[in-house]
Amino acid sequence: DRNAELLIDEKRAFLEDKLARNVHLFFTHDPQYAMAQVTRDDKGRFGVAHEVAELRARSLAA
Template sequence: VHLPITMGYDRNAELLIDEKRAFLEDKLARNVHLFFTHDPGCALAQVVRDAKGRFGTTHELAELQARSLAA
């Protein structure tokens, strides 16, 4: 999970990076899982932040078969 990466067709890359940072900070604060629908090696993971403040993932799952929902 790297903030500076944007697609070539993004018209406002700086805003996108700010939005991505806010999105990841929210998910980190709420300790939620993210689904990676286009990643063949990781289907689900949690957001973490390292000592340098960079975002990453932990508790990665390569595939999902069944998952219980919290009540």
């Protein structure tokens, strides 16, 4: 079954893209963090930094 391998490849490509573009990810079902930035350590493992526990609305300037 190659579905698991395909999923891993797709996830790696997704995270590499977000890391290259300095994107923050939103975690809609994570009870601890609402948003974080993708990172990669010296061993090539993905992680997060600049975790945000709660998002708050901001006023829009007129």
